[in-house]
Amino acid sequence: MSKPDTRRPAPRFGDWLISKLCKPHIAEGLIGDLHEYYEALPQGKWSSKCRYWFQVFNVLRPFALRNGGFGKMAETSLVRYLFVFAMRGLWKQKLTTVLNVSGIALGLASCVFIGLYVLDELSYDRHWKDADRIFRMYNSLSYGEMESVAAFGNAPIADIFQKEFPQIEMAARTNFSPPLTFVINEKLHKETAVIYADQNLIPIFSFKAIHGNLEQGLTAPNTIVLTEELSTKLYGQQNPVGKVLTVNDGTSFKITAVIEDLPENSHLKFSALRTTINDRWSDPSKVPLLAYWTLSAYRVYVKLKPDVDPVELERDFERIYEHYFDPVTKAFSGQSWQEFIAEGNTYRYGLQPLKNIHLYSNFTFDGTSTGDIQYVLLFSSIGVLILAMAFINFINLTTAGAVNRIKEIAIKKVVGSSKSSLIWQFLLESLLVSWVGLVLAVGICYSLLPYFNLLAAKNFTDPLFNHHQMWLFSLVVTSGAALLAGIYPSIAISRGKPSQLLKPRKASSRGNVGLRQGLVVFQFTVSIILITGSLVINRQLEYGENQDVGYNRDRIIVVDEIDDLGPSQEAFRSRIIASKSISHGSMLENLPSDSWIRAIFMHEQQNKTLDGKVRAARLMVDQHMLATFDIKLTEGRNFSDNLIADSSAMIISESAVRALGLDEPIGATIRLTDGEEKAFTVIGVTEDFHLRSIHFPSIPICLIPTTTPRKMVFQFNANDVAAAKAEIEQVWAELAPDQVLQLDFINDRYKRLYQSEKQLKSVFNFFTYLALSISILGLFGISSLVIGQRTKETGVRKVLGASVTQLVLLLNFHLTRPILLALILGIPASYLLMDKWLSSYAYKIEIGIIALLAPALFCLLLAWLVITFHTLNSARQNPADTLKYE
Numbered sequence: 030m031s032k033p034d035t036r037r038p039a040p041r042f043g044d045w046l047i048s049k050l051c052k053p054h055i056a057e058g059l060i061g062d063l064h065e066y067y068e069a070l071p072q073g074k075w076s077s078k079c080r081y082w083f084q085v086f087n088v089l090r091p092f093a094l095r096n097g098g099f100g101k102m103a104e105t106s107l108v109r110y111l112f113v114f115a116m117r118g119l120w121k122q123k124l125t126t127v128l129n130v131s132g133i134a135l136g137l138a139s140c141v142f143i144g145l146y147v148l149d150e151l152s153y154d155r156h157w158k159d160a161d162r163i164f165r166m167y168n169s170l171s172y173g174e175m176e177s178v179a180a181f182g183n184a185p186i187a188d189i190f191q192k193e194f195p196q197i198e199m200a201a202r203t204n205f206s207p208p209l210t211f212v213i214n215e216k217l218h219k220e221t222a223v224i225y226a227d228q229n230l231i232p233i234f235s236f237k238a239i240h241g242n243l244e245q246g247l248t249a250p251n252t253i254v255l256t257e258e259l260s261t262k263l264y265g266q267q268n269p270v271g272k273v274l275t276v277n278d279g280t281s282f283k284i285t286a287v288i289e290d291l292p293e294n295s296h297l298k299f300s301a302l303r304t305t306i307n308d309r310w311s312d313p314s315k316v317p318l319l320a321y322w323t324l325s326a327y328r329v330y331v332k333l334k335p336d337v338d339p340v341e342l343e344r345d346f347e348r349i350y351e352h353y354f355d356p357v358t359k360a361f362s363g364q365s366w367q368e369f370i371a372e373g374n375t376y377r378y379g380l381q382p383l384k385n386i387h388l389y390s391n392f393t394f395d396g397t398s399t400g401d402i403q404y405v406l407l408f409s410s411i412g413v414l415i416l417a418m419a420f421i422n423f424i425n426l427t428t429a430g431a432v433n434r435i436k437e438i439a440i441k442k443v444v445g446s447s448k449s450s451l452i453w454q455f456l457l458e459s460l461l462v463s464w465v466g467l468v469l470a471v472g473i474c475y476s477l478l479p480y481f482n483l484l485a486a487k488n489f490t491d492p493l494f495n496h497h498q499m500w501l502f503s504l505v506v507t508s509g510a511a512l513l514a515g516i517y518p519s520i521a522i523s524r525g526k527p528s529q530l531l532k533p534r535k536a537s538s539r540g541n542v543g544l545r546q547g548l549v550v551f552q553f554t555v556s557i558i559l560i561t562g563s564l565v566i567n568r569q570l571e572y573g574e575n576q577d578v579g580y581n582r583d584r585i586i587v588v589d590e591i592d593d594l595g596p597s598q599e600a601f602r603s604r605i606i607a608s609k610s611i612s613h614g615s616m617l618e619n620l621p622s623d624s625w626i627r628a629i630f631m632h633e634q635q636n637k638t639l640d641g642k643v644r645a646a647r648l649m650v651d652q653h654m655l656a657t658f659d660i661k662l663t664e665g666r667n668f669s670d671n672l673i674a675d676s677s678a679m680i681i682s683e684s685a686v687r688a689l690g691l692d693e694p695i696g697a698t699i700r701l702t703d704g705e706e707k708a709f710t711v712i713g714v715t716e717d718f719h720l721r722s723i724h725f726p727s728i729p730i731c732l733i734p735t736t737t738p739r740k741m742v743f744q745f746n747a748n749d750v751a752a753a754k755a756e757i758e759q760v761w762a763e764l765a766p767d768q769v770l771q772l773d774f775i776n777d778r779y780k781r782l783y784q785s786e787k788q789l790k791s792v793f794n795f796f797t798y799l800a801l802s803i804s805i806l807g808l809f810g811i812s813s814l815v816i817g818q819r820t821k822e823t824g825v826r827k828v829l830g831a832s833v834t835q836l837v838l839l840l841n842f843h844l845t846r847p848i849l850l851a852l853i854l855g856i857p858a859s860y861l862l863m864d865k866w867l868s869s870y871a872y873k874i875e876i877g878i879i880a881l882l883a884p885a886l887f888c889l890l891l892a893w894l895v896i897t898f899h900t901l902n903s904a905r906q907n908p909a910d911t912l913k914y915e
Contacts, residue, residue, distance in 0.1 A: 039063060039067040040081070040082075043082065046085065047063075124810065125810055126462060128426060128809060129462045129466070130465050132419045132422040132466070133419055133470070134467075134469035134473055136418065136420065136803055137419070137467060139796055139800070140503065141470065142477075142492075142795075143408050143409065143411060143415075143796065144412060145489050145499070146408055148499070149487060150388060150405050151388075153294045153400070162198075162332050162335065163233060163331070163332050163383040164330070164333065164339060165180065165329070165386055166181075166190075166331060166379070167180050167378070167381055168183075169377055171373075171376075172374045172376075177644075178392050180390060181327055181328055182202070182328070183327060185353075187200040187227065187331075190329075194342065195334075196337040197331050197334070198331075199229045199233060199331070200227075200329060200332075201226065201228070201229035201233050201330050201331075202327040204224065204225040204308055204326065204327045205225070205326075206224050206225050207590070208220060208221040208223070209301075210276060210278075210768065212275045212277050218263060219771075220301065222299050223303055224301075224302060224303070225302075225305045225307075225308045226247060226302040226304070227247065227305050228248050230302070231246055236288040237288060238288055239260075239288065239289060240270045240286060240287040241254075241270035243286050247285070249283070249285075250307055251280070251306075253274060253284055253301055253302065253304070254288060255269065255287050255301050256288055256289075256290050256299070257288070257290045258300065259300040268287075269287065270287065271284065277593075277767055293488055331380070339380045342380065350377065354366055387399050387400050388401065388405060400785075404789055408796075411559070415796060415799060415800050416506070418551075418555060418800060419803050421807065422807035422810065423510060424510070425548050426807070426811065427459060455516075459511035459512065460511045460512070462511065463510060466507065467503060467507050475492070478492060484788070484791040485792050546846070546847040547847070549807070550847045550848075550850045550851045552804045553804055553847070553852075553855070554851040555855075556801050556804045556851075556855075557851060557859060558859045559793075559797040559800050560797055561856075562859065562866075563790075563797045564884060565863045565874070565876060566786070566790045566793055567790055568880065569786075570786050570787065572873075573722060573723040573783055573870075574780055576872065578621075578779070579718025579719055580658040580659060580660050581659035582779055584745050584746070585742050585745075585774065586743050586745055586757070586774055587773045587775055588741040588743070589771035589772075589773065591616065591739060592739060593768035594765050594768070597764045598738065600764065602614045602741060605760055608752075608753070608756045609752075610746055611743050611756065612746055613657040613743065614744070615650065615656075615741070616741050617650045617738055617742065618648075618649035618739055619649060619739070619740070620740060620742070620775065643688045643729055644729070645731050646720050646728055647701070647731055647733065648730060648731070649732075649734070649735035649736075649737075650668075650732050650733075651668065651738065657744050658718075658742075661715065661716050662713050663716055665694075665695045665712050666712055674710075677707070677710060678712045678734065679701075680711070680715060681715070682716070683715070683717050689729075694711050697710070698710055698711075709731075715730075718730070721782070723870050725871050754772060801891075804888075808892055811844075819840070823840075823906070824906070833901070833905060836900065840896070841893065841900055845889075845893065845896065848888065848892045852889060856881050859884070860881055864876065
């Protein structure tokens, strides 16, 4: 008995395709041959079907195709014909072609740069394994007038929360470490990016080891883990695991592992991890209870178990607060936890998703350089607007230029061109322009990439191959815009009869003119907003940098880490101030530009504590600080080293006097709660001076004597900065030859407070120039085409006696109307947007009428210059030349 035939028939779609595309007498034979070929192939294999379809398309040769449609196109080489005519059409309109290509290239390049910036900002911390389950803890405190949300969890928090909540898989802490100066082959290497870390930090972030065993990386005292970059800097290509790394103060660390360098898009920034076992703040036996809970300032990271809801977990935190925080509130405020809460105070912990740290952090003491989601949204909007402006130009110029080609289309129709061939010609021209613009945009991106990296403080290397999805998006958008620009004029003109197309009154319609003018209005409205924004941002930053902060910051030089001087600190200061280039010198624990703003203090009168809780900044200084910074006393006296009682003396600012309601501040007793409570007596009052950036309002300040100075500042005489630096370097080399000197200027530190705004300003200005250039290119092209279409009108008016001035004014008025409308829309929009941006500053400029009118008038002036250039050329032409073709 024969076996049934189980072979599958050839795909029916192949038969249908051949029967539709090929001539009938050829199709039947081709289908039969393909069936025989398919039956000979191994059945059921994917490769067999691929080979079959290859043969289907292989037999679709020009001689076999039907006449008309695809067959006719193939037989007559229509693609080549259309390509040649498209190139000729673009060559005839050289000005429009150049403007279109330039506009598209600038628009795409701008969009790519913005896309690189935005994608990089959004990519922060998304590369870590299990990033969705990693959170950073923060605490929020409300106590009297003091409110703060700080991006740290205190020393015991990691262990307590991991023990109390099984939803937490593991927890770890990091803390700042003083800079370490390593001694390698008798050479000093100072490293400032070292942090303390718990062992659990390594598995939480899944750091990858290059050398060593990370499972025991930080479990023993005096152990350290290096990044690959630091390892290479210290040891070259050697494997340093097991080596002992010595610090110039005599401390030694055993290197347990080397990990891969951290990516740029990580909020974690360090070159080495040292174990927290050596951090005294992590040991409650070495610090007071209150300091253990309030001063340690650890960054605490937790990794939750799968499927744990962080919002539910935060609510669950409430059940442990009273048990653990009751001793803290008693030491902090003299109240039990219940009494603390009953007065309306709060203290709680929350979880911030790892992916949100870079863009959504507005915490006190964030401890890392962060971005801002508002800037990401701002630049994304600018990118969309600039790209829209570029393609508006493209569509505007293409549709306007099509009117000048009506005679060409009419003659082609007369000699037999089909509607489809005319449509293809327009579409192909648009696609060619857009693709050339895309290629030029690639060149612009590579040329300006170093400059953009400098402006945006980024490190992009290859915008094409490292971000191919962006270029794919650009290709799709560009092609789509090209089709949109070409489809309307091609269909509108190609379907008309030659007799209708040759009538001048049909060349354009009022609706088309209105649409083009509306697009010009949109472009210049955006340009006015961007220019106004650029002007306001520049003025605000200049205001912040030049603001009178109440102390001298122009001639102050800073020497960091004076611990390296050992007992020679006072000798160093004395020798430096003896120099002719130095007038004053002071030793401090912290500078005005980096003070810790969290002290709580109250005052007492007649042994009765008054309700005077105030949030203040604490500066630990010596008796020379006021003279060095030119801060004036309004009442009382300065500190004195000769008075033992001054170890518990305090100088406060006038704003502190007002905040505490002190009628007679001199002699008042202040209880300062800042890690441990201590009473101070006010001996002086200073004028107010500002510590932070102008984002924040001024706050009360208290000055107390320092016992552990870490910095030294010197006031140098005007124009003596070089001599001052040379003197400091010479004396340092004599007193501390084995230590690395770190010099800085207080003015530079203050300006770094505005680093993110400076980057915003630079990038914003960059894209403002590009947007304005695109608008001017578009106006240049549109005015050229529109005035060209009014050549006959200009000639007739000149014959009837119109002067060149009258013609220029007439044509200018017609083309200036959309610019004036853009001014009407752009000025109020600019004010509203900039007023909202300035609302984030405690001290800000007034926008003013000049800041609003200047950009608008500037755009109007540029528009007039462009339009006048074309109108003068048209108005000066001889009427005999302009009318001879009629």
